[in-house]
Amino acid sequence: MSASVVGNAGAGSVVVFYRPDAGCVARANRLAEFGVCVVVDNTEKVVDPGALGLDPRIIYIANGANLGIATAINQGVETLIACGCLSAILFDQDSEPSERLLTELPRVLGKELVVRRKVAIVGPAYEDVRLGGVAPFVRFGCMKLKRIAPKGDKPIDVDFLITSGSCINLDVWREIGPMDDELFIDFVDLEWCVRARNKGYDVLGVPWLRLAHELGGKPVRIFGRTYPGHSAIRHYYMFRNAIALVQRSYVPWSWKSMELMRLPFRLAIYGLFMRPRLEHVRMALLGAWHGLIGRRGVL
Incomplete structure (x- = not known):
């Protein structure tokens, strides 16, 4: 691990692989241009990162088994904390973040921490053209979700954000706790956000940012x-x-x-x-x- 990586005190990213193709590798390599990037590979077969074609700047963790999304995120986040990062942007292997998202999410988090002080996570609205375009943010309501259109120039208080594209405040990671390994995959993001809000932290949607993401x-x-x-x-x-x-x-x-x-x-x-x-x-x-x-x- 290079001194430049260890000394990076800005935002880092975590990408979770599972049987990645060339497109997944290319997307991860692009993230290496924006700070520390950790790839956690849940593929059953261990492969050398060079053979995969990963950028040598990427920190690669090969699990050799599918340990689930929660465990993989926890591994990546702990690596970023060890590298001195202040925030972690999380991605699935098929997510397509824009340069604006990668640079602005950590800025929004930093700005809101000055104003609000207790912010756990910020995230964009996700866009899945297969499901009809940009999805609304949500709050929990009795018997149904309250859907909030991603509009405006101020962050929106929400009840949860999907994992991919969200930016976690690593200063509060220890207090809130890691993702729940026992859940393995589904509702991992929701449970963590609910736990953060239960501890008094805000979960904020950033309505002017978008993430191209295929859900399911x-x-x-x-x-x-x-x-x-x-x-x-x-x-x-x-x-x-x-x-x-x-x-x-x-x-x-x-x-x-x-x-x-x-x-x-x-x-x-x-x-x-x-x-x-x-x-x-x-x-x-x-x-x-x-x-x-x-x-x-x-x-």
């Missing part, structure tokens, strides 16, 4: 609406982790009521529109059962 797999169109598609195994984690979070005291009842109402609807969608239908339903029900009995981690 191939979208499914149902009754005129488009929903992100996922594999049966992802539906296992969604149901399991939703049930797990419902049992946690610090998670607000506004979210719990909404999620409990949506689970039967999701199960009906899986049984009617996802193929193979029985496998999607079976895995969702298994996830619900494991959530109830306390099974956590990787399936």
Whole structure:
């Protein structure tokens, strides 16, 4: 690790790989131009970073197994803290951040820390053209989400941000705690943001910034609406982790009521529109059962 990397006290980035292609590598290499970049690879086979084509400035962590998004983020963040970084911008391997996002998110965080003092994380609105364009920010409401249009020139108080593109204040990482390894993948971002807000920290959407990001797999169109598609195994984690979070005291009842109402609807969608239908339903029900009995981690 070079002295220039260790001495970088600005923003760093963390990218989580899983069976990356050449495009993923190219996107990570671009991030090396903007400060310390850590790539955490959850691919089952360990590959030399040079063979992958990664920029030599990138700090590469090969897990040799899929340890989940939470563990990978925690590894990357701890590496950035050791390098002296003050903030960490998190990315999935398919995210396409603009130069403006990479430079302005840490600036917004720094400015808000002066004004508000207690800010855990800031993040852009994400844009998935497959799902209809720019998604709104959200607050939890009784039985439904309150959708907030990403407009204006001031940060917006929200209840959670998706992981990719979000910028974490590393000064409060220890107090809030790491991402929850037991969740493995789904609701990891939501749980961390809820925990941060429960400890008195703000979660802020930055409405003038955008991140091109594909949420989920191939979208499914149902009754005129488009929903992100996922594999049966992802539906296992969604149901399991939703049930797990419902049992946690610090998670607000506004979210719990909404999620409990949506689970039967999701199960009906899986049984009617996802193929193979029985496998999607079976895995969702298994996830619900494991959530109830306390099974956590990787399936």
